[in-house]
Amino acid sequence: MNRLHHHSTALFNRRPLSAAIAWVFLSMAGASLAVADTMPEATATPDPSAVTKAKPSAKKAATKGDNSVFELGNMVVTAAPTGKLQSRDILSSVDIMNADKIANQNVLTSFDLLHRMPGVQITQFNQGTTTGKFSFRGFNGEGNINGVKLLIDGIPSNTNDGNMPFIDGLFPLDIESIEVVRGTNDPRYGLHAIGGNANMFTTEGGNYAKARVSYGSFDTHDIQSGLGYETNGFTQNYSVSYRATNGYRDHASSDKNAFSGKWFYTPESEKFKVGLIARWSEADAKEPGYLTSAQAKADPTQSMAHNASDGGTRDVGQLSGHLDVNLAENLFWSTKSYANVFNDQRWVRFSAGESQQERLSNEIQYGATTSLTYRPTIAWLDDFSLETGFDIQEQDNKSRRYRTLTRVRTSQTRDQDYNFYVYGGYLQAMIKPFKWLKLTPGFRADQVGGDLTNKLNNKSYVVNDYGTIWQPKVGAVITPIDGYSLYGNWGRTFQVAVGAGTFKTNPNPVDVAPSINDGWEVGVKLAPVDWLEGRVAYWCQTATNESSRVLNSAGNDSTLIGATERQGVDVQVKVSPVDPVSVWAAFSLQEAIVTQPKNKNPALVGTQIFNTPNYLFSGGIDYQITPDIKSSLWTTGQGSYFTDEANSKGKYGEYALLNFDLGYQVNKMIDVQFQAKNLAGTYWEYVWYNTTVGQTMHSPGDGRAFYGAINVKFDL
Template sequence: MHLSSALALALATYPLAAKASDDNAAAARKADTSFSVGDIVVTARGMAGNTANVLTSVDRMGGNVAQNADVDNVYELIGQMPGIQVTDFNQGTSSGKFSMRGFNGEGTINAVKLLIDGVPSNSNDGNMPYIDMVFPLNIATIEVVRGTSDPRYGLHAIAGSTDIRTRTGGTYAEARIAAGSYDTYEGQLVAGLESGRTTQNYQIAYRESAGYRDHSDSNRLSLSGKWGLALGEDVKLGALARYYEADTDEPGYLTYADSRANPRMTNAYNASDRDTRDMQQYALSAEVAFSDRLDWQASAWFNRLRDDRYVKYSASASQQRRLAEEDHYGLSSALHWHGELGAATLMLEAGGDVQWQDNRSLRWLAVERVPTSQTRDQQFDLTVGGVYVQAIVEPTDWLRITPAYRIDWVGGSFDNLLAGTSAPINDYGSIDQPKLSVALLPAAGLTLYGNWGKTFQIGLGSGAYLIAPRVVDLAPSINEGWELGAKYALGDLLEARLAYWEQSATGEIARKLNDPLGDFENVGATDRRGVDVQGNVRLLPSLSLWGALAWQEAIISVAPPENPEYAGNTISHTPEWLWSGGVDWRPAEPLTLSLSGRGQSSYHLTSANAEGTWGDLTVFDASASYRLNETVELGLTLRNIGDAYSEYVWWDGAQTLHSPANGRNVTVSLRLRG
């Protein structure tokens, strides 16, 4: 690996940029490691920072699939994609999240970098509250990048990244109205206006529901706008603004006995549990094409999160008030060259980003939403910045080599306002992340690829700081991973991909979720590996099948000193098997019928692996849409057809606690296109 690191640095910094021939580029074989669910529309050539320059397993969901979806939250949409694990807490605004590559969605280790229209959208702890700002009708595409070889992102990109792209450009007006089980009502309105050199895109969305379980009422409102201005053919400026608010009740967690006797119930002690959440997101962007071979992009953004939650986890625990106030600012930029050197095609890209965080975390013990004593008052600043260089070398039309190198730095300070103490950031030093990808193209439609790289994990919340009694700086946990894969596509008829991957961490840490300080615990050194298989076949112009199967293993290879017996145990909440698939059939031009399914095997609840295995599920959904004319489309969705019981389960130290997922439910919808 030292040789590959040296090659990555040498090639990535080699300053070559000559003009490429558009005709030669079009005629050359194209390396393709992606798998698609739905139709993907490419409207412009890739600028700097584009995923087309990354040679790893990439999955995309098209807007035609996303926009007609009937889901409670957008993360459920991402759960339809290959190898994605969905963790469904079903607790008000803490509804759930998605994860991948052997990492779970517990919130202890959040290993996916989330972006919305390219804007980083994780909270300080790596969670994904901003995903709720996006509603399905406004989605243009969802892109998931897996593994450790993508140099574009640093913080939170431990196992990969996901970018949700909303509609941009065009002139349209669409509305979607839906009503369904559990007194659920939803309205979405999107509009676009493109005139001359300006574009405008807007979303208004509202959803309310009584929820599957008692005491699950929720109200959500989302507003967004995007504006674009072209200054000639080569300069594009953009701006976006989003606002979101939610007010939800929480049904709480049930004992095993109650979850089986009456999964829709709530506990009397959860009657005052609720959450209010307000979020804002703003960004400015610029894209400049200096020539056919040189372009540049930059963006500046601001995220604001305000979350006020009252929660009581069990009868013997106290209710807590948890107040989070976060303001995050950031800048990113990338410069991209492509050209030729003799018979070889080359690309060179350099970029970087920096993020400043101003975070406040407060907690109280409470009775019926009346605080009785304060347990936390923390103010902590965090700055994370990184730079990267990347090259693409194509010495022949059948070989593509992509070396890259990224370096990140971390700064910040911590104040415990309750105790009147302060602490510096851990001295993480420079966090070096060499990367290398290679693709072979032996025949048209076939890509053989391999990649290797390093990513990093730092402490989250108070875990990022050198807080007494600790006197030794915590080093970053380095994740090293590699992948071998093959992708084959036969026009629009067949698409298939097979990949084997491994990823190991030197000293993984996990956030303590219910700790007054918000500290971390040492998981130990970890090893993850897996196999991903995906396929999509169009049997007839009107009939297509798709499916995905993932096997994964996540184990503690070197246990922490305090728990040597954990060596060889499975990491908590990580199922070995994940699968999804479906069939889409259009028996007549205006009618589309779909059947899909998803499932996972069971998982352990803690690193001790001593509480049994839980959480397996098999769920099937069906939908039908009928387009009356160019303007009106009717929809019907039946989710969890078999009314199968599934649940999220965790261990509170003394017992299992259960959150049942939705039973069988139906939604009817009306979509209007202007």
């Protein structure tokens, strides 16, 4: 594989502030370990926030209480809850998908697992290593505006532009759960969390050896493996996986491998837990390219001659340190530090009328997050907790582009080095004055900094002075009767431009204000009986000064859209009328419009933001045929969308796909699975409008496909 040279610059040689903060964190960690190890054990009492160890067990999701959580699958309990506030404590639309709905899926990239998640839009580029991404709350997955903060095991995992390539390091067998928080009232995260956040958690703890081998359509084959070993408070978890395919279309072959290791230690006193996580993935792929509408209809599997040398390679890596400490019976401290590496090399030619480009992206990210949670017992309150946190995220980025002819460089169009950092803090309270009322006031503030050097003209630029970005939040849930909860929230998030758009590069520079997003939501969650659960919510989010990345710009620029409004209705339901049968469904109506264009063009007032469908849906029937045989028939889809700013080039992208899963438990250790995807052979596609050549570009999705798999798991 053609591999990029890795950065060799020391992580902290450009930001003394970052180095100082990192040193403080390390010092605090050392001090806390010392305190925890010498804390007198005679005074220790059982604490629900303690770092405890327990054997894994599966149970049905118990989400009937005073929250707004909607859960798919069975939750695996491996330890008691920590003292840190969780996504379940955020009174917004929180959705959790557990391992039993994840591990048996055949997906090219793990973002595709979110097809089952309510209100989530999946954008499928199907172009080599640039496979696609997920989004929600009226934000599309185009890359112009990325409105979702991604975390993997609590570590920030977006690239500078908000994209999500670090998902490449995850295979389904290693994912324990996926948590999605939609809305603006979660104060824990700032950058990229415009419409909410998603956290993917991988397996930790246990004694097991497991593997999955699968083969299917388009010569798709993968091997996934995992190993866990736990003894005397020390846990080790390893995952090694490989996947390759020839692809549905011509010139679409790809292969990817990934490795991860997790090492954690909890002493007998269970007063702290310390650990390290390492993850690395490499991918190599050809790109089939985009087709015109006529070409896609004539033969959706073809690849045109001008795409014959398109493709690329991608490396992603993550290294993180984790420390959780019970400082006292009701005081809990958690901290994480991390370094991420992203190297991407891509050759792409969007149409026959354009030149091929070579795109090089190199990012080194590093940072730390810390939080302190206080859970006192207050006589006149039913429950109370207070959490404060701080995080810093920094990036050293290089972005280069060349015009090429069959991968031979002919000229350079971009050569940028830029440093970007953001730091912020938050305060979150959970106040429960009565058993039937819970309040979650919160607050967050962020600041942004950095500098950019354009090496083509040897000029340097400073970041826009965004000032301190204040973000108040509040949420409430009322549970007058057990099983009936009414919740509401309001919050503010922010957006700043990405790439060179963050900096003052214009000849007469003026500071650009951040985009301020104000959002609110009201909803009701119903669980009147054990076999029925539902949630209905209405939400609205308005933004000022919204920024959109110019995707094919040599200057790595952004442009201002103006004021926007997004709103929608989400409906979700789960029904289990009899023990072997479970029915689930989710439907989201959404609208994203421009309310005040930046250029004051009256023709754009009320136009829909492109590539944002008006509805999303998913649903299915799970049937346990016998104790050893289970089946699932499920569907997912979306409405059509406009592809251009003026909404004048037609609507595309509507689809509904039908899938079928069948599993047979041979014995305690072995099960076999069969999956049919796009069972009806529906034609579906991703479409965007190419302003350079003035036409829509089409990328057909996979046709009917079949997969078989064998899973083996041994308890050690």
